[in-house]
Amino acid sequence: MTNSAALLRERIQVTLGTRCEPAFLSKKRLEESLPSVVGEIPRGALTEIAGPPSSGRTALLHSLLAASCAVPEFCALLDANDTFDPESAAAAGVRLSQVLWVRCGGNVESAFKAADLLTQAGGFGLVAIDLGDSNEKRVYRIPLTIWFRLRHAVENTRTAVVVVARQINARSCSALKIELSRNRAVWKGWLPGCPPGCLLDGFQVTAQTVRKHQTQERQFHIEP
Amino acid sequence: MFVCLHAPGNLPLLVECARHFSPLIEETAPDAVIFDIRGLNWVFGSPEQIAREIEQRVGIVANLAIACNPDAAFHAARGFRGVTILPLGEEAAILAPLPLFLLGGSPEFARVLDLWGIRTFGQFASLPALGVAARLGDEGVHMQQRARGEDYRQLRLLVDPLVFCEERELEDAVNLLEPLLFLFSQMLRELCERLRFHGRSTNEMHVRLKLERAADHIATLRLPVPMLDSKVLLKLLQLELNDRPPQAPVEKIRIELMPVEPRSTQHGLFLPASPEPEKLAITLARIRGLVGAENIGVAELMNTYRPDRFRLRPLKMAAPVAVPLRPKLTLRRLRPACPAQVLCADGKPARITSSQGRGQVVASAGPWHLSGDWWSDEVWDRQSWDIEVRNGGVFQVYQERLTDWFIAGHYD
Numbered sequence: 001m002t003n004s005a006a007l008l009r010e011r012i013q014v015t016l017g018t019r020c021e022p023a024f025l026s027k028k029r030l031e032e033s034l035p036s037v038v039g040e041i042p043r044g045a046l047t048e049i050a051g052p053p054s055s056g057r058t059a060l061l062h063s064l065l066a067a068s069c070a071v072p073e074f075c076a077l078l079d080a081n082d083t084f085d086p087e088s089a090a091a092a093g094v095r096l097s098q099v100l101w102v103r104c105g106g107n108v109e110s111a112f113k114a115a116d117l118l119t120q121a122g123g124f125g126l127v128a129i130d131l132g133d134s135n136e137k138r139v140y141r142i143p144l145t146i147w148f149r150l151r152h153a154v155e156n157t158r159t160a161v162v163v164v165a166r167q168i169n170a171r172s173c174s175a176l177k178i179e180l181s182r183n184r185a186v187w188k189g190w191l192p193g194c195p196p197g198c199l200l201d202g203f204q205v206t207a208q209t210v211r212k213h214q215t216q217e218r219q220f221h222i223e224p
Numbered sequence: 225m226f227v228c229l230h231a232p233g234n235l236p237l238l239v240e241c242a243r244h245f246s247p248l249i250e251e252t253a254p255d256a257v258i259f260d261i262r263g264l265n266w267v268f269g270s271p272e273q274i275a276r277e278i279e280q281r282v283g284i285v286a287n288l289a290i291a292c293n294p295d296a297a298f299h300a301a302r303g304f305r306g307v308t309i310l311p312l313g314e315e316a317a318i319l320a321p322l323p324l325f326l327l328g329g330s331p332e333f334a335r336v337l338d339l340w341g342i343r344t345f346g347q348f349a350s351l352p353a354l355g356v357a358a359r360l361g362d363e364g365v366h367m368q369q370r371a372r373g374e375d376y377r378q379l380r381l382l383v384d385p386l387v388f389c390e391e392r393e394l395e396d397a398v399n400l401l402e403p404l405l406f407l408f409s410q411m412l413r414e415l416c417e418r419l420r421f422h423g424r425s426t427n428e429m430h431v432r433l434k435l436e437r438a439a440d441h442i443a444t445l446r447l448p449v450p451m452l453d454s455k456v457l458l459k460l461l462q463l464e465l466n467d468r469p470p471q472a473p474v475e476k477i478r479i480e481l482m483p484v485e486p487r488s489t490q491h492g493l494f495l496p497a498s499p500e501p502e503k504l505a506i507t508l509a510r511i512r513g514l515v516g517a518e519n520i521g522v523a524e525l526m527n528t529y530r531p532d533r534f535r536l537r538p539l540k541m542a543a544p545v546a547v548p549l550r551p552k553l554t555l556r557r558l559r560p561a562c563p564a565q566v567l568c569a570d571g572k573p574a575r576i577t578s579s580q581g582r583g584q585v586v587a588s589a590g591p592w593h594l595s596g597d598w599w600s601d602e603v604w605d606r607q608s609w610d611i612e613v614r615n616g617g618v619f620q621v622y623q624e625r626l627t628d629w630f631i632a633g634h635y636d
Contacts, residue, residue: 123499
C-alpha cells in the first residue's frame with residue numbers, strides 16, 4: 001500500500017508538476033524508516049535492542065517513540081515488567097497521549113499476545129515490546145515461530161516492531177540488531193571523593209548495529 | 225385551526241390529551257400545548273363540538289382556545305377562562321382586553337410600552353405600524369402582529385425521542401454463549417438497520433439479560449467512536465461476555481443502542497496511517513481480556529511532585545511536531561520499589577545490597593529532599609540519590625522518612 005501510494009504520488013507529480021502540491025498532496029514524504037541516533041530503524045520489520053541494565057536501551061526506545069509520535073503516529077508499548085516511567089518518557093519528547101501502554105505485570109506471554117493483536121489490527125507506527133527486565137532464560141526460550149509470526153505480521157506494513165531485551169533473541173527474524181553497552185556514566189562536577197551536590201550527566205554508550213550481516217559501531221552520549 | 229390547552233402543572237396530561245386528536249403537537253410553555261386540528265371538522269363537526277370533545281377527553285380543569293393561528297390560540301388560552309373560540313378575522317377584537325404582560329417580549333420592550341402607558345393588547349394593536357417599526361424595530365412589529373392575532377408561524381413539533389431497543393423472550397432458558405450470540409447477531413443487525421434508516425450511529429450499547437433464578441446481568445459497552453457495524457458490536461459484546469459471563473441461564477434479552485450523530489472524517493491519501501477505530505476497539509477489548517482493563521491506556525501525568533503518579537486514558541492523535549533525535553536518560557521504574565540495605569559513609573551511600581544486586585557505590589549524587597501530601601493521609605517524605613554501583617547499573621535510590629531504603633529504578 002505504501003509503495004503503491006508513493007508510486008501514485010510520483011506519477012501525479014510528474015504529470016501535474018507543482019500544480020498539484022498545494023491542492024491535495026502532502027509535501028512530506030512517507031518515511032520508510034524511523035530516524036534514530038544509531039541509524040534508520042526499518043518499518044515493516046523487527047528490530048532488537050539489547051544490552052545490560054543502564055546501557056541506554058530505554059533511552060533509545062524512548063527516542064524512537066518520540067520520533068514516531070512526532071510524525072504523528074500512534075505507538076504501542078507492551079511493557080512486560082511494568083517498568084515504563086511516563087515522566088521520563090514525557091521529558092524525552094514522547095507524547096504520552098499517542099502511546100498505548102499495556103502493562104503485562106511480568107507476563108511475557110501476554111506481551112507477545114498483545115503484540116500479535118496490535119500488529120494484526122494495523123495502523124500503529126511503532127509497536128515496542130519491552131522485555132528489558134524479564135528473565136533472560138525465559139525470553140531466550142521463546143520459540144522461534146513466535147518471532148517469525150511477529151515478523152510476518154508486520155511485513156509490508158508501516159509498523160516498526162522494536163524489542164528491548166538483555167540479549168539478542170530473535171536471531172534471523174530481526175532485520176536490525178542493536179547491542180548497547182555503557183562505556184561510563186558521566187558525573188558533572190565529580191571528583192574523587194564525590195562531594196554531595198554533583199549531578200548525573202548521562203552515559204557514554206557504544207552501539208553495535210548488525211544489519212544484513214554488516215556490523216557498524218558508533219558511540220553517542222545520552223543526555224540527562 | 226389550532227387548539228391551545230392551558231393548565232398549570234399538568235403538561236404530561238395535556239400532551240397525552242393532544243395525542244388523541246393530532247400528531248402535530250407543540251409544547252409551547254411548561255403549562256400549555258398547541259396542536260393542529262385541521263381536518264377534525266370532518267370527524268367532530270364545528271369548532272364548538274371539537275372543543276367539547278377535547279374538554280371531555282382532557283379530564284382536568286383547563287383553559288381551551290381555538291384560533292386560526294397558534295399564537296392567538298395561546299394568548300387566548302392563557303388570558304381567558306374556559307373555552308374561547310376566535311373566528312377568523314375577529315382575533316384582534318377578542319384579544320384586545322388581555323393585559324400586555326401575556327404578550328411576552330424582552331424586558332426592554334416591556335419597559336418602553338409601560339412608559340408609553342400601553343397596558344392591553346388592544347392599545348398596542350391600535351398603534352400605527354410604521355411608528356412602532358421606527359421606535360421598537362423588528363421586535364415591535366412582530367409583537368404587534370401577535371397582539372392583533374395576525375402572526376402565522378409553523379409549530380415547533382414535539383418529536384418522540386428515538387429509542388433503538390430490541391427485546392427477545394426465550395422459550396427455554398439458554399445457558400451457552402454460542403446460541404445467545406446467534407440471537408444477539410440478529411438483534412444487532414436489525415437495530416443497526418434502524419439506526420442507518422434514521423441516519424444515526426451508536427456509541428453506547430446497553431445489554432440486560434434476565435436470568436433464571438438470579439439477578440439480571442447488565443453489560444454496558446462504551447465505544448470510542450460512533451459505529452454502525454453490527455459485526456463489530458457483536459464481537460465486542462462477545463468479548464465482554466467471555467470476560468464476564470452470565471451466572472445463570474438466560475430467559476430474556478434486551479439490547480438498547482444509544483443513537484448519536486454518525487462519525488464524519490476526511491481521509492487523505494498520503495496521510496500517515498492510524499488504527500481503524502472499529503478494529504482498534506476490538507483489539508483493545510481483546511487485550512483488556514489478557515491484562516485487565518486497568519492495565520491498558522495512555523499515561524497521563526498527574527499534577528503533583530510525587531514520583532510515579534499517573535493515570536491511564538484513551539488514545540488521541542495530536543498535530544505533528546519536530547523532536548530532537550538525541551536520546552535522553554530515562555528511568556526504568558521498579559513497581560513496587562525494591563527494598564535495599566544501604567551502608568553510608570560520610571553521609572552518602574557507600575554500599576548497597578538488594579534483590580537487584582549488590583556492590584560498592586563508586587559515584588553518587590544527592591541527596592534531594594522530596595516531600596508532599598503532608599495535609600493528607602498519603603504523606604510522603606524521602607531523600608533521593610543517584611548512585612553508580614561498581615560493575616553494575618546506575619540506580620535511583622531513596623530513603624523513606626530517614627529510615628528504610630528503596631531502589632526506585634535504574635537509569636537506562
